[in-house]
Amino acid sequence: MLQPGTSASPKATRREWIGLAVIALPCLVYSMDLTVLNLAVPHLALDLAPSAAELLWIIDIYGFLLAGALIVMGTLGDRIGRRRLLLIGAAAFALASTLAAFANSAATLIAARALLGIAGATLAPSTLSLIRNMFLDDRERTFAIGVWIACFSAGAAIGPLIGGAVLSHFWWGAVFLLGVPVMVLLLVLGPFLLPEYRDEDAGRMDILSAVLSVIAVLAVIYGVKRIAEDGVSLENFVPILIGLAVGVKFVRRQQHLAEPLIDLSLFRDPAISTALTVNMLALFSAMGIFLFISQYLQLVIGMGPFEAGLWTAPSGIAFVVGSLGTPFVVRFIRPVDVVVGGLLLAAAGFVLMTRMDPAAPLPVLVPAIVMFCLGLSPVGTLTTDLVMRVAPPERAGGVSAISETSFELGAALGIAVLGSIVAALYRLAMADVVLDLPADALGAARRTLDGAVVAAGRLPPSVGEPLLAAAHGAFAHALSVAAMVCAGVTAFAAGLAALMLRRVGYKGDR
Numbered sequence: 001m002l003q004p005g006t007s008a009s010p011k012a013t014r015r016e017w018i019g020l021a022v023i024a025l026p027c028l029v030y031s032m033d034l035t036v037l038n039l040a041v042p043h044l045a046l047d048l049a050p051s052a053a054e055l056l057w058i059i060d061i062y063g064f065l066l067a068g069a070l071i072v073m074g075t076l077g078d079r080i081g082r083r084r085l086l087l088i089g090a091a092a093f094a095l096a097s098t099l100a101a102f103a104n105s106a107a108t109l110i111a112a113r114a115l116l117g118i119a120g121a122t123l124a125p126s127t128l129s130l131i132r133n134m135f136l137d138d139r140e141r142t143f144a145i146g147v148w149i150a151c152f153s154a155g156a157a158i159g160p161l162i163g164g165a166v167l168s169h170f171w172w173g174a175v176f177l178l179g180v181p182v183m184v185l186l187l188v189l190g191p192f193l194l195p196e197y198r199d200e201d202a203g204r205m206d207i208l209s210a211v212l213s214v215i216a217v218l219a220v221i222y223g224v225k226r227i228a229e230d231g232v233s234l235e236n237f238v239p240i241l242i243g244l245a246v247g248v249k250f251v252r253r254q255q256h257l258a259e260p261l262i263d264l265s266l267f268r269d270p271a272i273s274t275a276l277t278v279n280m281l282a283l284f285s286a287m288g289i290f291l292f293i294s295q296y297l298q299l300v301i302g303m304g305p306f307e308a309g310l311w312t313a314p315s316g317i318a319f320v321v322g323s324l325g326t327p328f329v330v331r332f333i334r335p336v337d338v339v340v341g342g343l344l345l346a347a348a349g350f351v352l353m354t355r356m357d358p359a360a361p362l363p364v365l366v367p368a369i370v371m372f373c374l375g376l377s378p379v380g381t382l383t384t385d386l387v388m389r390v391a392p393p394e395r396a397g398g399v400s401a402i403s404e405t406s407f408e409l410g411a412a413l414g415i416a417v418l419g420s421i422v423a424a425l426y427r428l429a430m431a432d433v434v435l436d437l438p439a440d441a442l443g444a445a446r447r448t449l450d451g452a453v454v455a456a457g458r459l460p461p462s463v464g465e466p467l468l469a470a471a472h473g474a475f476a477h478a479l480s481v482a483a484m485v486c487a488g489v490t491a492f493a494a495g496l497a498a499l500m501l502r503r504v505g506y507k508g509d510r
Contacts, residue, residue, distance in 0.1 A: 012144075016134045019193035020144050023127040024151045026090060026186055029179035030123045031155030032162065043172035050106035057110050065117030068218040071262065072210045074125035079205060082126045082133075083196045087187055089122025094183040101173035112176075124152075132388050133197045143327040145388065146381045153319030153377065161313060206257055212250040213262075219243030224413060227420055274500040275383035276406045278339065281493040282379045283410030284417070285346065285486035286372070289353075290315070292422055292479050293369070299449050300472045301361065314366060315373045322377025335382050336501040343494035346375030350487035354480040358473070368483075376490075386501075421485060422478040423448075429474035449475045 045055060077085040096119055100112035131148060135141035166174050223239030254260035267273050290312070297308035322342070329338055349371025356364045430446040444451030445467055452471035456464035 010136050012135050012140050015193055022186055022189050022193055024147055025182045026123050027127055027148060027151040028155040029182050030120050031152040032159040048106045054106040058113060061110055062113045062117040064218055065114050066120045067221050068214045069118050069121035071213045073121045077126050081196050082129050083194045085122050086126035087190050089119045090183040090186045092119035094180045097176045097180050101176040130194055133195055142385045145385045146323045146326050149380045150320040150323035154316050158316055209253055212246055216243045216247035216250055270500055272387050275386045278493050278497050279383040280406045280410035281489055282376050284414035285489050286376050287414045289486050292482060296479055299453050300475060315369050318370045318373035319377045322374045323381050326378040326381045338378050339382050340494045340498045342375040342378045343490045346372040347487045347490040350483045353483040358476055418482045422482050425478035425481055426474045445471060
């Protein structure tokens with residue numbers, strides 16, 4: 001049973017709090033790089049003229065390698081030192097950002113984005129595991145983790161806004177230079193403000209296990225993304241099956257190693273397994289629905305990217321407020337009740353989203369976004385805090401990497417599953433549309449909303465406007481169903497948290 005924290009734990013000094021600010025900024029950059037590129041794509045496409053396949057790799061390679069390398073980097077930090085790995089990663093991130101900014105070909109940009117993903121994978125597990133060592137008092141550590149979570153949430157939310165502002169004055173490569181000063185600051189101050197920690201008893205890293213873990217994660221996420229983009233097919237399931245098979249091989253190998261890459265016994269702890277599952281389900285809903293909200297604002301309502309970013313900015317504010325406010329709320333309300341209540345609030349926000357009026361959606365959409373973001377924000381803070389409390393200090397790097405991987409996997413699954421649902425419902429609704437259109441235009445309009453918008457723009461208003469109206473209606477209905485699925489997922493997560501987290505006795509610091 002988990003016990004409340006004690007007041008005997010030493011309090012953090014000014015050095016630790018300044019150190020938290022230093023390691024929080026790279027987390028902001030880490031998540032911002034996942035979204036800041038979105039607005040730059042049209043500009044770099046004109047400059048570098050990438051093929052369709054190259055453009056997809058420019059966008060996706062960062063997230064792919066980031067997710068694939070997290071577990072390896074987390075366990076590597078336990079062995080060579082978490083501060084050392086963080087500083088190595090910061091230097092590599094700054095160099096790769098500069099290379100990306102001045103890339104003169106699609107191949108160079110893909111390579112730079114790949115290096116950014118590998119370097120970025122050192123940041124999350126290293127920073128979280130250092131927080132575990134720097135803040136020994138339970139309340140202070142909960143607050144520090146809340147700051148850590150808030151930076152990730154804020155980075156993803158402000159990425160499009162900052163990208164839009166930069167692109168209005170500079171060339172597309174400037175979006176990659178935003179993180180360079182932050183990484184330089186980390187390299188200068190990190191050696192003085194951050195403690196070093198490593199597991200002195202850790203054995204040599206098993207290289208084959210590291211390779212297997214990377215292949216398993218990359219294959220599953222790649223297959224999931226293909227399903228989201230192209231729909232369910234046997235071809236798109238093949239990478240997932242390969243990833244699962246490699247994952248089974250990885251698990252079996254860990255069971256027979258004296259020094260495994262991941263201590264699988266940690267997953268037998270119901271606190272850790274429940275926290276990771278609830279965390280993954282929360283990210284499933286949040287990241288999955290945001291992709292389609294962005295499409296709705298731009299392709300249905302007709303906003304530009306920057307304006308759409310402004311209307312979704314309250315999501316970042318809600319996440320930051322919720323994450324930073326969580327440590328104070330749990331002084332009066334049990335953490336498990338905060339998690340359950342937050343998930344139920346999020347479910348209510350998703351239900352509200354289904355009630356949007358097509359003629360005036362924003363008065364409902366914006367409050368719905370705030371509700372589910374505010375509801376989900378304490379979930380990440382408290383589940384991460386729970387995992388770090390239970391994990392042995394010498395395994396903090398590996399466990400923090402697993403926790404971060406649950407974020408990435410939940411987001412990928414949300415995009416894929418909800419993407420498949422939205423795509424299927426859209427195609428089903430558009431199949432009934434009968435208009436006197438060229439076959440290629442009608443075919444494109446029935447496949448995707450983007451195709452309908454492009455086709456309608458090339459047609460006379462007499463047929464283009466009815467086509468666009470039908471596409472808008474089909475997508476709005478699909479978004480409503482996706483929101484209801486998210487409501488169901490978060491309600492299920494609330495039930496799981498209520499049952500399991502109470503059973504393990506998660507009482508927090510009251």
